[in-house]
Amino acid sequence: MLKIENLKVKSRDKEILKGIDLEIKEGEVQAVLGPNASGKSTLAQAIMGNPKYRVSGGKMLFEGKDISKLGMEKRAKLGLALSWQNPPAVKGLKMSQLLEKISKRKDLKIKETEALLNREVNLDFSGGEKKMSELLQIISLNPKLVIFDELDSGLDVKRIELASKLIKKEILGKNPKTAVLIITHSGSILNFLKPSIANVIVGGRIICRSNDYKKTFQDIKKYGYEKCKHCKLSSN
Amino acid sequence: MKSANTANFLQIDHRVEKINQPKGTIILPSPKAWEDFAWLRKIVKTKPKEGYFIWVKEQGDSPLASCVTIASRKVNQQLTNILVVEKNIQARANVLCNAKEKNLEGSHKAKGVLIIKQGASLEYTHIHKWGLKDFVNPDYEFFLEKDSKLIYNYQNLLPPKKLDLVNAVHCQENASANINLVVNGLNSKVSIKEDLLLEGKDSQAVLKLRLVGKKKSNIEARSRVVASAPSKGHLDCQGLLVDKDSRIVLSPEIVCENRLAQITHEASIGRISEEELNYLMMRGLSENEAIDLIVGGFLTI
Numbered sequence: 001m002l003k004i005e006n007l008k009v010k011s012r013d014k015e016i017l018k019g020i021d022l023e024i025k026e027g028e029v030q031a032v033l034g035p036n037a038s039g040k041s042t043l044a045q046a047i048m049g050n051p052k053y054r055v056s057g058g059k060m061l062f063e064g065k066d067i068s069k070l071g072m073e074k075r076a077k078l079g080l081a082l083s084w085q086n087p088p089a090v091k092g093l094k095m096s097q098l099l100e101k102i103s104k105r106k107d108l109k110i111k112e113t114e115a116l117l118n119r120e121v122n123l124d125f126s127g128g129e130k131k132m133s134e135l136l137q138i139i140s141l142n143p144k145l146v147i148f149d150e151l152d153s154g155l156d157v158k159r160i161e162l163a164s165k166l167i168k169k170e171i172l173g174k175n176p177k178t179a180v181l182i183i184t185h186s187g188s189i190l191n192f193l194k195p196s197i198a199n200v201i202v203g204g205r206i207i208c209r210s211n212d213y214k215k216t217f218q219d220i221k222k223y224g225y226e227k228c229k230h231c232k233l234s235s236n
Numbered sequence: 237m238k239s240a241n242t243a244n245f246l247q248i249d250h251r252v253e254k255i256n257q258p259k260g261t262i263i264l265p266s267p268k269a270w271e272d273f274a275w276l277r278k279i280v281k282t283k284p285k286e287g288y289f290i291w292v293k294e295q296g297d298s299p300l301a302s303c304v305t306i307a308s309r310k311v312n313q314q315l316t317n318i319l320v321v322e323k324n325i326q327a328r329a330n331v332l333c334n335a336k337e338k339n340l341e342g343s344h345k346a347k348g349v350l351i352i353k354q355g356a357s358l359e360y361t362h363i364h365k366w367g368l369k370d371f372v373n374p375d376y377e378f379f380l381e382k383d384s385k386l387i388y389n390y391q392n393l394l395p396p397k398k399l400d401l402v403n404a405v406h407c408q409e410n411a412s413a414n415i416n417l418v419v420n421g422l423n424s425k426v427s428i429k430e431d432l433l434l435e436g437k438d439s440q441a442v443l444k445l446r447l448v449g450k451k452k453s454n455i456e457a458r459s460r461v462v463a464s465a466p467s468k469g470h471l472d473c474q475g476l477l478v479d480k481d482s483r484i485v486l487s488p489e490i491v492c493e494n495r496l497a498q499i500t501h502e503a504s505i506g507r508i509s510e511e512e513l514n515y516l517m518m519r520g521l522s523e524n525e526a527i528d529l530i531v532g533g534f535l536t537i
Contacts, residue, residue: 048518052510076520088511092533101529102519120533137519 001026001063001179002047002080002145008057009039009046015056016042018204024145029172029180029193031213034201035225040183041085043201044149048082049075062145079144083134083151085183089123095133103140110136110170112162127154135163139170145179146171152189164192187217200228243303243332245288249311252286260294266316276318279349284316287346291320292327299328299359306335306342306370315346317376321384324355333374334365335396341369344396348376350386352411357385363392368423370396377404380411382436390417393535395424395453402429407467409436415443416537421453421482428457434467434497444537445473449482460489463497475505476534478527 002024009017016039024030034040046053047060049072060068067075090098096117099108113136122130131151138146148167152160171178182193190198190213198213199206200220208228210216220228245263246254257263269289270276276289288302304315321327335342344366352358366372380386392399405413419426432441447455461469475484488501508530516526 050514050518052514072514072517073520073522076518082518084515088509088515090512090516090530090533092536093529097532098516098519098529101521101525141519 001028003061004047004058005061006058007043007046007055007060009042010054010056011042011052016053016204017046019058020201020204020206022199022206024179024181026177026179028197029182029195030197030199031182031184031190031195032199032201032206033184033187033216033220036185038201038225039204040185040201041149042204044082044147044181044183047075047147048072048080076141081138081141081143081146083131083138083146083148085150085153087122087130087134089125090121091123093121095119095121095136099137099140102137104142105140108140110139110166112166128159131155131159131163135166139166142175143171143178144175145181147181147183148189149183150185151182152184152186155188157188160189161192164189167193187220190217200225202226202228243301245290245302247286247288247304248307249305250286250313258296258298258300260292260296261300262289262291262293264289266318269318279351280316280318285314287315287317289318290329291322292325293322295325296327299330301330301332303332303334304344304346305333306340306344307337309340310342311340312343313345315344317346317348318350319348319358319360320351321353321356321358323353325353326357328359328361330361330363332363332365333372334363335367335370338367339369340367342367343371345373346375348374350376350378352378352380352384352386354381355383356381359387359389361389361391364390365394366392366396366399368397371398372396373400373402375400375402378406378413380405380407380413380439382409382411384408384411386411386413386415388413388415389537390415391535392418393420395419395422395426397424399424399426401427404431404433405441406433406435407439407441409465410438411436412439413441415441417443418446418535418537419455420448420531420535421450421455421484423451424453424455426453426455426457428455428459430457430459432459432461432469434461434463434469434499435465437465437467439465439467441469443471443473445471445486446535446537447475447484447486448478448531448535449475449484450478450531451482452479453482455483456485456487458487458489460491461499461501462491462493463499464493466494466496468497469499471501471503473501473503474534476531477505477507478531
């Protein structure tokens, strides 16, 4: 569904992604793990076409089409969606108004997010509310591929479980072909969504790709990310 | 106001098309009221040419609605609008002034006198929708007697070519005024002069001003609070400059003539946040759709 080849991305003339290769198939759940400032969010924003991040090399193909030069709204219309790590507030704009504009699911009702509808988008939201706001918007878009950027950061276990349940029910349950890319630093969400592949990104490069996310995560917890460079799992 | 059909007063060009008086309220064309009421002649010195007179004498259930429209080419309206709310009455009024089409080249000048008597309150929502070549000059004076309240919401999302908006609000003892002015400049020259005059002890006034400069607009807003009694006043003026060819000037002015008064102001002019724009565009909205949502949000008070 999404194929990234040798992607290089710069921000303010500094190269952040230094040649990323990544392929996500239909219905696949993959994870990207990495330390702070390793390029995780840059990868997410670059896939979505944020002009702040300039692609200086490589290719991004979505359903066979080169999207490297497409605008953000066109990528969204093709079915790509990103749940932001730190979404901005849009003062004066109510969640319900935004959903009315963007939602492809007009009948959408999610009990856990109802209290947000009458509030201004992300304004004075708690960390947990921001994540639920993102999730609600993503669900409403009915995407083909979703990137969750640190959905689990700042959430307690119960909230992570709730968010995971919603992803399973409202995204994967509605369309099992939807692909999901989970970007996480803490890894807390992985046990709920059980990715089939875990990628480790360090210094703007994916240095490990494993089909045993549990083992990968355990090793990271034990040895830290630097050890990943020499880990045997990376050959899996 | 849902439509002109529900209006209590409807004027098209220079013709009064409809007057519908609810119980306890007198509604007349202002020239007729001027002839009928001697007290009015003391307040309005010269005989009005046209406009509405609304005198709320008894408590009503529904908001009053007034509509003044320009429907023909090159009409020059010179209105005098008067609204009086009697003691201890709580009134609401929705007023629409508009041009029916975009290119009528009309002129709408309106002198307004609004009197809110002791203990009364008025929520006055004033919507303007104009054509691309109209000239509009509302010049309103509000008199708030002791213990009265005013909420004045002025919204102009479809501005004329030139808008001169002038308001003066006089607050007597313990009167309070909340003034919310919203103007979306679209290829317009806009001048706003707002005076909040805190004349009575414990009076209060807050002005919120939201201005958007878009499509070669030139907006100048001078807002002033003058405290001559122990009172409180605040100015909150914000501008949003959407394109590089527009200009906004905000001049908040606070004048304190009483050492027990407390008056404050804040003013800022910003641009569309790139992060907000990217965020909305990643939801599948075009740049223009995203800007419209951000601007709409900014103009929501």
